[in-house]
Amino acid sequence: TDDTSELVKVNRAVPNCITTEMGMEMLEIAKRLDRSGEAPSNDHPEIERFLEKYGHRSSEEVDVGTPSWRENPGYVVNTIQSYIEHKTYREAIPKFYRDQEVAEQAIENITTQLREKGAWWNARKVKKLLREHRAFFGLREMPKFVLVQALDEMREVLREIGENLAAEGRLDHSDDIFFVSLKDIRTGLQLKERARQNRQEYQRELQRTSVPRVITSTGETVIAVNEGDADNACMGIPASAGVYEGLVKILKRPNEGSKLKPGEILVTMSTDPSWTPLFLKIGGLIMDAGSTMSHGAVVAREYGVPAVVGVGNATSILKDGQKVRINGESGAIEFCSN
Numbered sequence: 001t002d003d004t005s006e007l008v009k010v011n012r013a014v015p016n017c018i019t020t021e022m023g024m025e026m027l028e029i030a031k032r033l034d035r036s037g038e039a040p041s042n043d044h045p046e047i048e049r050f051l052e053k054y055g056h057r058s059s060e061e062v063d064v065g066t067p068s069w070r071e072n073p074g075y076v077v078n079t080i081q082s083y084i085e086h087k088t089y090r091e092a093i094p095k096f097y098r099d100q101e102v103a104e105q106a107i108e109n110i111t112t113q114l115r116e117k118g119a120w121w122n123a124r125k126v127k128k129l130l131r132e133h134r135a136f137f138g139l140r141e142m143p144k145f146v147l148v149q150a151l152d153e154m155r156e157v158l159r160e161i162g163e164n165l166a167a168e169g170r171l172d173h174s175d176d177i178f179f180v181s182l183k184d185i186r187t188g189l190q191l192k193e194r195a196r197q198n199r200q201e202y203q204r205e206l207q208r209t210s211v212p213r214v215i216t217s218t219g220e221t222v223i224a225v226n227e228g229d230a231d232n233a234c235m236g237i238p239a240s241a242g243v244y245e246g247l248v249k250i251l252k253r254p255n256e257g258s259k260l261k262p263g264e265i266l267v268t269m270s271t272d273p274s275w276t277p278l279f280l281k282i283g284g285l286i287m288d289a290g291s292t293m294s295h296g297a298v299v300a301r302e303y304g305v306p307a308v309v310g311v312g313n314a315t316s317i318l319k320d321g322q323k324v325r326i327n328g329e330s331g332a333i334e335f336c337s338n
Contacts, residue, residue, distance in 0.1 A: 235331050
């Protein structure tokens with residue numbers, strides 16, 4: 001059969017995924033705090049326990065210069081508070097377990113189809129492979145999780161060096177250490193001006209609204225062009241099946257997640273694991289960058305969220321509150337009248 005709809009369902013709610021487990025723990029914390037009438041805070045025992053396990057994570061977490069959640073728990077606290085305010089846990093937790101059942105049923109349906117065609121041996125083999133796929137697919141997040149733990153340790157060492165250099169008067173602030181190089185440090189010279197210049201350049205780069213898809217070693221850039229765009233639609237790469245109509249919410253960083261309302265379509269440049277808790281609230285996903293195996297696409301399929309990625313300019317042509325219809329099978333994004 002050419003129908004792959006059952007196969008797509010196999011990827012939903014995979015086990016052994018540390019990032020999915022992180023999102024579920026946040027939901028469970030929100031559920032417990034809401035029932036006890038408590039508010040999340042930096043020093044609440046539930047938050048402290050969460051940060052003991054996940055506190056090394058952050059937005060842009062492969063950048064050793066980015067503060068971790070342990071240093072700045074605001075994102076975690078605000079996300080859990082948002083879950084409480086919108087009662088997100090009421091639907092998201094049961095949906096995750098329903099998706100597990102859907103995935104297991106999909107495996108049974110696929111193998112039943114094979115048996116009905118007389119392919120008994122293939123049915124047994126496919127069932128084994130699909131079960132193994134579900135068991136191991138979620139482990140893809142573990143190497144990144146461990147890598148970020150190592151970067152967190154590196155950050156702590158650099159912060160100590162920064163404190164020493166600031167005490168010696170070579171830097172204005174201890175965190176200026178992240179705006180100089182190791183070569184700069186070894187010179188023994190004053191680094192205040194160098195750190196200021198690098199920090200200013202960093203702030204300018206943060207204002208970029210788009211980046212080339214490819215930058216060659218010789219400095220050439222390649223910008224993707226969307227074919228088939230019309231006045232009332234644009235195209236991207238279909239990444240997660242399903243059709244969904246809703247209102248757009250454009251976010252630049254995951255710490256803006258408190259602005260996101262349940263059922264809205266998240267529009268952003270790209271995502272990493274720090275965005276995953278927000279997937280529990282959204283009705284659809286549109287990304288400027290990415291492909292079918294990018295983080296956003298994979299997580300969208302796990303949660304059964306329709307997604308279109310690789311649009312290139314969605315964050316600039318779409319507006320907050322705009323109603324669109326996304327098709328995760330064709331890659332089409334249609335502009336609807338509100």
